[in-house]
Amino acid sequence: MASENETAGSGSITNGEPAPPPQQHRKIALITGITGQDGSYLTEFLLNKGYEVHGLIRRSSNFNTQRINHIYIDPHNAHKARMKLHYADLTDASSLRRWLDTIAPDEVYNLAAQSHVAVSFEIPDYTADVVATGALRLLEAVRSHIAATGRTNIRYYQAGSSEMFGSTPPPQSETTPFHPRSPYAVSKCAAHWYTVNYREAYGIFACNGILFNHESPRRGENFVTRKITRAVGRIKIGLQSKLFLGNLQASRDWGFAGDYVEAMWMMLQQDKPDDYVVATEDSHTVQEFLEVAFGYVGLNWRDHVVIDKRYFRPAEVDNLKGDASRAKKVLGWKPKVGFEQLVKMMVDEDIELAKREKVLVDAGYMDAQQQP
Numbered sequence: 119m120a121s122e123n124e125t126a127g128s129g130s131i132t133n134g135e136p137a138p139p140p141q142q143h144r145k146i147a148l149i150t151g152i153t154g155q156d157g158s159y160l161t162e163f164l165l166n167k168g169y170e171v172h173g174l175i176r177r178s179s180n181f182n183t184q185r186i187n188h189i190y191i192d193p194h195n196a197h198k199a200r201m202k203l204h205y206a207d208l209t210d211a212s213s214l215r216r217w218l219d220t221i222a223p224d225e226v227y228n229l230a231a232q233s234h235v236a237v238s239f240e241i242p243d244y245t246a247d248v249v250a251t252g253a254l255r256l257l258e259a260v261r262s263h264i265a266a267t268g269r270t271n272i273r274y275y276q277a278g279s280s281e282m283f284g285s286t287p288p289p290q291s292e293t294t295p296f297h298p299r300s301p302y303a304v305s306k307c308a309a310h311w312y313t314v315n316y317r318e319a320y321g322i323f324a325c326n327g328i329l330f331n332h333e334s335p336r337r338g339e340n341f342v343t344r345k346i347t348r349a350v351g352r353i354k355i356g357l358q359s360k361l362f363l364g365n366l367q368a369s370r371d372w373g374f375a376g377d378y379v380e381a382m383w384m385m386l387q388q389d390k391p392d393d394y395v396v397a398t399e400d401s402h403t404v405q406e407f408l409e410v411a412f413g414y415v416g417l418n419w420r421d422h423v424v425i426d427k428r429y430f431r432p433a434e435v436d437n438l439k440g441d442a443s444r445a446k447k448v449l450g451w452k453p454k455v456g457f458e459q460l461v462k463m464m465v466d467e468d469i470e471l472a473k474r475e476k477v478l479v480d481a482g483y484m485d486a487q488q489q490p
């Protein structure tokens with residue numbers, strides 16, 4: 119990865135020079151949120167399809183590129199490096215416009231967010247700035263880029279969320295009314311409608327993917343699925359005994375993130391832009407997730423889980439279950455990984471991670487109390 123005092127490391131492109139013409143009409147994608155779970159899977163997917171992928175990353179005092187380190191190639195090997203990283207921020211409109219003009223992408227994927235629902239109650243103003251106004255800034259950058267360059271065939275994907283449905287009962291489809299229950303969800307609704315508005319007002323090819331919860335071994339460790347599978351791994355290996363959780367009765371439609379990034383790409387390959395629900399159409403409670411995850415390694419979750427009020431939210435979303443018939447019919451998309459397979463995949467990876475942690479703990483390099 120780039121060192122602290124360098125730009126993010128894409129050779130001449132980070133110097134603000136125009137991108138060289140793509141060889142053999144290679145498609146170019148620009149991704150915000152490339153360091154996140156979805157950004158990493160989408161980057162792998164697009165690289166496999168032959169794309170050149172540019173990611174916008176935020177400056178942080180700690181490197182935040184762990185999820186894409188395995189696909190990073192030093193930009194000094196310019197002929198091999200097809201993923202390039204640039205510093206920018208959804209709160210900085212000028213950086214968005216500059217990179218759009220410099221990279222001239224065919225497709226823009228807006229995946230960046232303050233994506234934790236509970237945290238959005240703690241930092242609502244920042245959440246709205248990044249999630250709602252950030253999407254508006256990027257759309258406006260796309261609009262003014264098109265106006266200045268005439269590049270009308272640029273395509274835009276907005277990462278929407280099932281949280282927008284909030285308290286509206288399932289099954290939820292593209293025509294279900296939104297009733298958001300958190301600053302995060304309200305901000306996602308605004309981003310959704312900004313996207314529809316820019317499509318209708320300016321004719322931009324802009325799509326909303328309304329994705330239900332999607333998980334993986336790369337999921338952030340403070341989302342409930344990963345929090346559980348991390349704990350299962352650590353308890354099984356003897357590094358932890360208790361797991362503190364909030365509401366176990368909430369129900370979610372959990373799919374595999376690797377499947378969902380394909381749907382994002384499919385939306386941008388259609389003749390017309392539209393909005394699509396992406397979901398497995400199968401819903402389980404947090405308690406059912408616990409039963410499968412602990413049961414898989416021969417443990418009883420009731421021996422380890424402690425309810426802690428701090429993890430309850432001021433307003434909860436009780437029941438999400440998607441109706442993905444439009445995505446199935448129009449895109450030909452369907453999920454490949456089911457609920458049990460997803461839980462087991464995550465537990466398997468987290469057992470391996472806990473084994474590696476144990477080596478560090480036994481050698482005195484890490485304190486077992488340093489729980490995620």
Ligand SMILES: C[C@H]1O[C@H](OP(=O)(O)OP(=O)(O)OC[C@H]2O[C@@H](n3cnc4c(=O)[nH]c(N)nc43)[C@H](O)[C@@H]2O)[C@@H](O)[C@@H](O)C1=O
Nearest residue numbers: 233235279280281330331340341342343363364365368429
């Ligand atoms: C689609 C949507 O998906 C995600 O949002 P989320 O559904 O809020 O995800 P989560 O894993 O934080 O919570 C799921 C449920 O689990 C309950 N729960 C219980 N105990 C704990 C607990 O200890 N931690 C957490 N995090 N949740 C807990 C919690 O109250 C909630 O009912 C984000 O990716 C979001 O960006 C997004 O767009």
